[in-house]
Amino acid sequence: MLKTMLRRAGKFAAIAAAGLVMSAQAAEPIKIGSFLSVTGPASFLGDPELKTLEMYVEKINESGGVLGRPLELIHYDDVGNASSARNFASRLIRSDRVDIIVGGSTTGATMAAVPLVEQAKIPFISLAGAVVITTPVKEWVFKTPQSDRMAAERILSDMKERGITKIGLISGTDGFGASGRTQTLEVAKELGVEILADVTYSGSDTDMTAQLTNIRNTQGVEGVLNFGFGQGPAIVTRNYAQLGIKLPFYQSHGVASDGFLDLAGASAEGLRLPASPLLVPDSLPEDDPQKEVVQTYKAEYEARWNAKVSTFGAYAYDGLMLAVKAIEAAGSTEPEAVRKALENIQGHVGVTGEFNMSPEDHNGLKADSFRILEVQNGAWKLIN
Amino acid sequence: MFSEFLQYLFTGITIGATYALIALGFTLIYNASHVINFAQGEFLMIGGMATVSLMAMGVPMLLAIILAVVLAGVLGILLQRFAIAPAKQADVVTLIIITIGASIFIRGLAQLVWGKEYHVMPNFSSDEPIRIFGAVLNSQSLWVLGIGAILVVGLVLFFTRTLIGKAILATSMNKEAARLVGIRTQLVLMLAFMVSALLGSVAGVVVAPITFTSYDIGIMLGLKGFVAAAIGGLGSGVGAVVGGLLLGVVEAMAAGYISSDYKDAVAFSMILVVLFFMPRGLFGAKVVERV
Amino acid sequence: MVNRFMQSRLRDLVFLAIILFALPAFLSNPFHYDLATQMAIIAATVVGLNLLVGFAGQISLGHAGFFGLGAYFSGIMTGSYGWSSIPALLVGAVLVGIIAWIVGRPILRLKGHYLSMATLAVGFIIAIIINNETWLTGGPDGMPVPSLDIFGWELSPFGSYSLFGMELDGNQAWYLFAALVLLVAVWFAQNLIDSPIGRALRSVHGSEVAARVVGVNTASYKSLVFVISAIYASLMGGLYAHFQGFITPAVAAFDFSIVLITMVVLGGMGSTMGVILGAVVLKLLPQVLADFQELETVMFGLILMLTMIFMPKGLLPTIQMAVSKRMKKKAGGQA
Secondary structure (H helix, E strand, O other), X not given: OHHHHHHHHHHHHHHHHHHHHOOOOOOOOEEEEEXXXXXXXXXXXXXXXXXXXXXXXXXXXXXXXXXXXXXXXXXXXXOOOHHHHHHHHHHHHHHOOOOEEEEOOOHHHHHHHHHHHHHHOOOEEEOOOOHHHOOOOOOOEEEOOOOHHHHHHHHHHHHHHOOOOEEEEEEEOOHHHHHHHHHHHHHHHHHOOEEEEEEEEOOOOOOOHHHHHHHHOOOOOOEEEEEOOOOHHHHHHHHHHHOOOOOOEEEOHHHOEHHHHHHHHHHHOOOEEEEOHHHOHHHOOOOOOOHHHHHXXXXXXXXXXXXXXXXXXXXXXXXHHHHHHHHHHHOOOOHHHHHHHHHOOOOEEXXXXXXXXXXXXXXXXXXXXOEEEEEEOOEEEEOO | OHHHHHHHHHHHHHHHHHHHHHHHHHHHHHHHHOOOOOOHHHHXXXXXXXXXXXXXXXXXXXXXXXXXXXXXXXXXXXXXXXHHOOOOOOOHHHHHHHHHHHHXXXXXXXXXXXXXXXXXXXXXXXXXXXXXXXXXXXHHHHHHHHHHHHHHHHHHHHHHHOHHHHHHHHHHHOHHHHHHOOOOHHHHHHHHHHHHHHHHHHHHHHHHHHHOEXXXXXXXXXXHHHHHHHHHOOOXXXXXXXXXXXXXXXXXXXXXXXXXXXXXXXXXXXXXXXXXXXXOOOOOOOOOOOO | OHHHHHHOHHHHHHHHHHHHHHHHHOOXXXXXXXXXXXXXXXXXXXXXXXXXXXXXXXXXOOOXXXXXXXXXXXXXXXXXXXXXXXXXXXXXXXXXXXXHHHHHHHHOOOOHHHHHHHHHHHXXXXXXXXXXXXXXXXXXXXXXXXXXXXXXXXEOOOOEXXXXXXXXXXXXXXXXXXXXXXXXXHHHHXXXXXXXXXXXXXXXHHOHHHHHHHOOOHHHHHHHHHHHHHHHHHHHHHHHHHHHOEEOHHHHOHHHHHHHHHHHHHHOOOOHHHHHHHHXXXXXXXXXXXXXXXXXXXXXXXXXXXXXXXXXXXXXXXXXXXXHHHHHHHHHHHO
């Protein structure tokens, strides 16, 4: 009885919330479902993603919605736990009956929800980056971030251009870091780069001097790559500077944000990483197709939330815009039509890159959508 | 070779000092009331976060620190008064769950008030690392060790020289007897929590420049502090300090020499080894079980 | 005769069965069944944990480790090595039982907080190993798990089945299965509690010294209940893995251990039905609070604190006491 009472209370609360969201229009809303890691160890990802989704759903509704119907965002917080993510995906699909899902901040959360999405035959645009999400291609699953493999390719290529062929690798033991490490090891073999030292740290660690000392004392290391996200890489960067290691230092796209510069401070000077042009919108040449989209997103986000913009929020932005574009192209929310429309999107200029989807490529980005940025005088500088 | 060892040692002692301070907080509350306060880590978090947010509002650093520490102290009193005291005859496990609930609650509030981002705090003194025999030491580490030592000495003096300190000890030894000699045990308990909170928050402030601070750093640090307290022997101040330092050093050595993947596993295995040979921790009191 | 029935241990089991089979009348969509199935599996897990914590009085803060081991053993054996589910579950249970026995002997000599510390350490070590051995476990990003197959017959949340002429979808079929599993788990636990073993355990909880004085081999009984509760967790972990279809190292993590212990304490330590209620409430709470978004963490912590402060014996025992008080008043009034 307790259970039913609680469930009714939950239903009432949900209905009340939904009622507030829906505008006075009589047209039936298009339900966009989302499960994100808004709190917990991956809040670095989910928080800006949610803010972006909320903001742009509002904006789109203000200018008339999609196909004359308002958008309704139904979102849940999975606290970085894949099991919760799966449960909320189940709730979105079976209870809330959403038309499309834009969510899944982490790879674990995304992969846990994939069987449900495939069975329910609802389009799912993931905001997580591991290569396994879209390779092999799954009919109903798409993603907006570049894969970690592409990041590794971009970084290692840049290293080779600078003459670095033997490196030390330090990565986080979380999903992003571990997956990045695996991809780096594979890509390194292909490109002929040797990984002489391979150390890790966990997400809650507060000092990585020991691991870095290990790398420093390995003979022949010419450069160092740190694959991780959150505050870990900032601590690594500071320790790196403190130890006085002068070798070229690379970070992954996991820290492509101004927030990282705040944390790492002066010790970030000179490091390079692959990122979308979101951090250097004004450095883009005038004829760069991404310039306008990027500048607009950055300005709007920062004005609305009074917080620095982040590439993770951009994943959500691109995801939402792709969803809207597909629904408009399909002329309805019928799942198969939307899915086909998603697959056929070509030349969509997003913040993360230019998307060219196809039935074999549900990501639509190539490694060169990453730009190489370097930190100079405490600010991001576009190198490549 | 030697500089490598020295580097690991420095790292280990710095983080170990943090663990030691948190462990002292656990020990204090355990001594006074036999409660394991799983919210101890949150006092650390409050120290760091409150300082950072006050400084962002323009408050000068020293004042911000003092205010943050006072805030934590108040929170400690509130915790005891409203969460622990009402649950008078509760089971040990129930009390643990209450403190866990409290830590979740405090973390939730911190999240609402201060947001989820990580924040940086400037070093107290210079940003230049100190070089010793080829190893580097963050100047902030010296602050951690220094302030830690002062706090430990302060605590010892507090418990042996002041009346209030002795009252806390008396209450922990025998609550009824303490009441009989006129000690206001309820007040004493609140005081114990307050001192423990002050301890935790000072540790949080002093360590924040090294570790960054955010609403959830209390979780893992609090846990490691509990581990350190158990290794050293619950209820022993010396044990808490030794346990903390030992844990920190073992972690750093494991990360450097063995495998960074498994350094936490090594640390936890160490606990099992210690407890296997010394079931009450290194300095734990031999308790006579009354039947 | 009705009175004797009411007093017997059969009463609880029958009431539980009635609730479980009547529940579908209130569930309206596959998500509800999904949630209910998970509640049943986790409830069975905490019934096992309750034997250790509630009856024998030993605190374990690492129980999720055994759950995780069972989940991953099932996942790896059925996924990468093509084993059938039932053998994987059973062999997993045996292996976890052996691990629990080896680990338990030295650990259970410890008392109080030192014991909880040691169990915490064991849980963490298991979780770290699962997280790091990516070649075997898929690492922190997790691994998919094939559906449960009972000697060739596949039980999947995505299938459709028919029973006694009724059409059931996969979620409903799984719910029935989980409900049966829960009933068996409870029956076994109750038998254990009412047996000489159960009495020995309660004597250990009451006073270990006294029990030893009377000749009870406390060490081996504590070991036994530790192993039994670990086997419960392992079996349920395996079922959970098959049902969810995907597992990550989070199923062995400290956070989950805390959730399990909280379910036991919240529902009522030592009360088999109580811990089931605890499991239901704690599984339901995040769903209900989900609509509160930002306030979710704060409210969760607050509810936890207040419940434990005002109902320290747990939900069910407190409710039972309140109900029996009122019944006594009524009886007293009549007398």
